[in-house]
Amino acid sequence: MTSPVRIFMSFCMTVLTFIAVESPIKRASADPLVVDLSNHLVAITTGFTGTDVLLFGAVQHEGDVIVTVRGPDQDMVVRRKERKVGIWVNAESARYKNVPAYYASASNRPMDIIAPQSILQDYRIGLENQRFIATSDNPDTDQEVYRAALVRNMQNAGLFNRRPAKISFLSNQLFRTDIHFPANTPTGTYTINVYLIRDGRIASVKTTPLVVSKTGISAEVYEFAHRYSALYGIIAVIIAVVAGWIASVAFRKR
Amino acid sequence: MQIYLPIAEISVNIFLILGLGGGVGFLSGLFGVGGGFLITPLLIFYGIPPAVSVATAANQIVASSVSGVFAHWRRGNVDLKMGLVLLAGGIVGSTVGVWVFAWLRSLGQIDLVISLCYVIFLGIIGGMMLLEATRAIFRTRRKGAIRRSKKHQHSFIHGLPLKMRFYRSGLYISALLPLAVGFFVGMLTALMGVGGGFVMVPAMIYLLGMPTGVVIGTSLFQIIFVTANVTFLQSVQTQTVDVALAILLLIGGVIGAQFGAQFGARLKAEHLRALLGLLVLSVCLKLLFDLVIEPSELYSIMPGDL
Numbered sequence: 393m394t395s396p397v398r399i400f401m402s403f404c405m406t407v408l409t410f411i412a413v414e415s416p417i418k419r420a421s422a423d424p425l426v427v428d429l430s431n432h433l434v435a436i437t438t439g440f441t442g443t444d445v446l447l448f449g450a451v452q453h454e455g456d457v458i459v460t461v462r463g464p465d466q467d468m469v470v471r472r473k474e475r476k477v478g479i480w481v482n483a484e485s486a487r488y489k490n491v492p493a494y495y496a497s498a499s500n501r502p503m504d505i506i507a508p509q510s511i512l513q514d515y516r517i518g519l520e521n522q523r524f525i526a527t528s529d530n531p532d533t534d535q536e537v538y539r540a541a542l543v544r545n546m547q548n549a550g551l552f553n554r555r556p557a558k559i560s561f562l563s564n565q566l567f568r569t570d571i572h573f574p575a576n577t578p579t580g581t582y583t584i585n586v587y588l589i590r591d592g593r594i595a596s597v598k599t600t601p602l603v604v605s606k607t608g609i610s611a612e613v614y615e616f617a618h619r620y621s622a623l624y625g626i627i628a629v630i631i632a633v634v635a636g637w638i639a640s641v642a643f644r645k646r
Numbered sequence: 647m648q649i650y651l652p653i654a655e656i657s658v659n660i661f662l663i664l665g666l667g668g669g670v671g672f673l674s675g676l677f678g679v680g681g682g683f684l685i686t687p688l689l690i691f692y693g694i695p696p697a698v699s700v701a702t703a704a705n706q707i708v709a710s711s712v713s714g715v716f717a718h719w720r721r722g723n724v725d726l727k728m729g730l731v732l733l734a735g736g737i738v739g740s741t742v743g744v745w746v747f748a749w750l751r752s753l754g755q756i757d758l759v760i761s762l763c764y765v766i767f768l769g770i771i772g773g774m775m776l777l778e779a780t781r782a783i784f785r786t787r788r789k790g791a792i793r794r795s796k797k798h799q800h801s802f803i804h805g806l807p808l809k810m811r812f813y814r815s816g817l818y819i820s821a822l823l824p825l826a827v828g829f830f831v832g833m834l835t836a837l838m839g840v841g842g843g844f845v846m847v848p849a850m851i852y853l854l855g856m857p858t859g860v861v862i863g864t865s866l867f868q869i870i871f872v873t874a875n876v877t878f879l880q881s882v883q884t885q886t887v888d889v890a891l892a893i894l895l896l897i898g899g900v901i902g903a904q905f906g907a908q909f910g911a912r913l914k915a916e917h918l919r920a921l922l923g924l925l926v927l928s929v930c931l932k933l934l935f936d937l938v939i940e941p942s943e944l945y946s947i948m949p950g951d952l
Contacts, residue, residue, distance in 0.1 A: 440650040441657050466949050473944045479937040481758050482946070493949075541945030548943075575650070575657040610652035610890075617653055617885050625881025628705050628889050629874045632896060636712025639900030643713075 424452045425588040425596040434573055434604040436611075442575045445602065447498075447584065448568040455590040456499065456506040457559050460517055461571055461602070463494030463551075464580030468524075470538045470545075486538040488524040493578035495519060495546075498557035498569045507589050515594065517587065519543060519552055550574035579604050653888035654698045660894065662692075667706065667898025674710045674899065675906025676913075677847075677862075677922045682707050682840035682873075683768065683929060685895065694891070696757060700747075700839030701880035701887045702895070707841040707873045709896035710903045711866045717907045718863025725814035725860045729867040731821050732828035732846075736872035739832025744879040747836055761933055763838050768930035771848055776923030778852075782916040815856045815864075823854060832872050836879070841869040844926055858915045 427449035434443060447459060468491040474483035497518050499506060513521050524542065526535055546552040551574070559569040571584075581603055588596040606614060617624045650657040666688055674681035682703045689699035718724055750756045806820035827849045831842035846865040850856045856864070881887045910918060 436650060438650050439648065441648045469948045471946050471948070473941060473946070475940070480939075480941055480944075482755065538945070542947055545943070545945060545947040575648070576655065606652070610650050613652035613889060617881065617887070617889075621882045621885055622878070624885075624889075625878035625887065628881060628887050628892065629708055629877050631889065631893065632705055632708035632877070633712050633870075633874075635893070635896050636709040636714075636900055637716070639709075639713040639904060640716035643904040 424455075425586065425598050426450045427586045427598045427600060429584070429600060429602060432600075432602055434577065434602065435607040436577070436579065436605065437608045438610050440575060440610075442577070443573050444570040445573065446568060446570055447586070448566070449586060449598075450565050451567070451588055452565070453590070454564050455588050455595060456501055457567055458503060458506065458517055458556075458587045458589060459498040459559060459569055459571075460585045460587075461494065461496040462492045462583050462585075463578055463604075464492070464582070465490040466493050466578075467491070467527075468542060470542050472538075472541075486535070487527040488539075488542060489527055491524050491542065491546075492522070493580065494551050494573075494582065495522065496553040496557065496571060498559045498571070500559040500561055500567065503556060506592075507594075508592050511589075511592065511594060515587065518556070549576060551576070551578070573604065577604055579606060649890070649894075651694075651888050651891050653886065654694050654702075654891060656693060658692070658694075658891075663891065663894040664898040666692075667895035668902040669898075670895075671710050671899030671902025672906040672909075673902075673925065674843075675714055675903035675908075676910040677843070677906075677918060677925075681710060681899070682835075682842075683764070683838070683844055683926070686839040687764070687929065687933065689891075694888075695886075696760065697751075697884060697886045698888055698891070700760070700837075701877070701884065702891050703839035704835060704841075704873045704876040704880065705887050705889070705892040706895040706899055708870055708877060709892075710899040711841060711870045711873065713900040714903050714907060715863060715866040715870060717904075718866060721863070722814075723860050723863035724867050725812055725856070725864045726867070727810075728812045728815055728817075728824060728854075728856070728860075729864045731810070731824040732831075732864070732868040733871050735825040735828025735830075736832035736835070736868055737875055739829035740836045740872050740875050741832075741879065742829075743833035743836025744876065744883060746833070748883060750837075760838055761937055763834070765930055765934045765937065767834070767838075767845060768926045768933070771844055772923050772926030772930055774852075774923075775848055775919050776927060779916045779920035779923055783920060812856075815854075815860055817855060819854060827853065828868065828872075832875075835869075835872050836876050841873055843869060844922070847922075 427447065430446035430448070434445065451457065468488045469485055470488065471482040471485040473480045476483070503512060503518055507517075512518055516522060524539060543552060547554050557569055557571070559567050561567045581601055584600045584602055586598045586600070587594055605611070647660045648657045649660050666685070670681040670685045670688070673684065685706065686699050686703045689703065690696050715724065747756065750759050806822050808821045809818060810821045811818050827846065831846050831849070834840055834842045834845060843865050846869070847861055850861045850865060851858060877887055
């Protein structure tokens with residue numbers, strides 16, 4: 393899907409939110425925080441180059457909002473290069489458990505103004521409050537340096553956001569933000585947490601899942617390659633032989 | 647225009663990949679090498695994971711070699727018997743190579759080994775080819791005639807057992823020699839994602855003493871089957887062959903190879919060897935440079951627990 397279409401859809405969604413959310417919120421006044429996504433499924437198709445998902449919602453009374461998006465956990469190895477006999481080789485390494493494959497956060501105001509550090513730490517809000525469990529067998533490795541290197545590499549890959557994105561309030565009650573997913577977004581189930589913060593305390597939390605999965609031809613090719621790998625290999629060879637032969641025949645005249 | 651690669655799991659520019667395949671295919675047809683030694687580093691440089699680059703390059707080389715071999719076959723430039731003996735060694739070598747690849751990966755040093763292999767082999771072979779070809783060019787200019795290669799010189803090689811007659815190449819040598827060459831090159835195919843033409847061609851000329859005319863066709867013939875073997879084994883063992891990427895590369899590659907072969911027919915053999923030597927050396931220097939210069943990011947990350 394092209395981005396102009398997405399933007400238009402986002403716009404429509406926003407307008408719909410105004411209409412749809414404004415009235416029920418007065419009726420269902422018990423719920424202090426209402427949140428939804430423009431799409432609960434990010435489909436990685438053959439033409440996938442990254443996408444934005446619109447998160448929108450409403451708060452009953454004025455307050456600050458923080459959104460965190462966390463991808464599926466995975467193990468990560470961080471390797472450090474050292475110069476040995478004139479060349480740079482991987483030397484020391486550190487291993488981390490439960491590193492999210494994707495992490496992004498957003499807030500309407502700077503987080504440290506919205507909430508005290510203790511709250512952010514307890515709820516593990518923001519990149520600096522993510523705890524990666526080191527499973528390195530080497531106790532000498534400087535964990536702080538390795539952790540920073542891990543975050544830096546993930547940021548360079550576009551999988552951790554460099555600074556929290558902006559949540560914009562459209563009135564005192566309605567808010568929205570775009571969550572960006574780059575082309576190399578890992579597949580899996582993502583967890584989106586929306587925190588409503590009032591007077592430095594968390595007043596309400598809403599959790600909503602988001603699924604990133606491959607669909608269409610690319611998904612089928614991936615499935616096939618893993619399930620019937622021998623047949624896949626044979627087909628890959630046949631395709632190559634036929635393509636080479638066709639080209640040779642096509643150019644025979646000259 | 648972007649396309650999402652199913653196995654590499656990233657999206658790439660279609661025209662860039664097509665152009666890459668075309669450019670390398672042209673050189674492949676010109677020099678009779680698979681072009682893997684160019685395509686694998688270029689793919690890695692573009693951001694394709696190294697394991698996927700190595701395995702997919704092998705798949706692409708199958709196509710470019712098939713398209714190249716027909717032209718040589720029609721001109722009678724394939725020594726079938728020699729090709730089959732080389733192939734027997736190559737199949738064993740590439741199978742062992744895929745196993746060694748997996749073992750090195752478990753040690754966590756596969757990237758370094760790949761780079762070092764490239765630097766060492768490209769450096770030695772590129773240097774030797776350039777030196778020899780330059781000498782041949784100057785000799786031709788001075789005397790106005792090409793001197794015969796030292797085919798009938800005797801060395802320890804001629805004392806080896808299991809002698810076989812290769813009529814097309816006009817050779818009577820031990821079968822152990824082409825078997826060993828095939829085995830060695832087969833290992834390189836699995837480890838480096840190359841067809842091995844850049845090792846095979848000089849080995850055939852200087853070690854086996856084959857006439858230059860049949861060298862390219864025969865090496866292409868045997869590369870087809872060895873790279874097919876690697877493609878299959880990598881698909882089964884590591885699932886890193888990206889068919890979509892391979893198709894893009896081979897569309898560009900097979901077309902480029904045709905033009906390369908036609909262009910190559912107009913060039914003198916020693917000019918061809920000098921050019922190939924230069925090309926091989928420049929790739930070697932680039933890789934060496936990357937190993938020696940301090941990288942801007944000293945840390946790298948990798949998912950999973952290898």
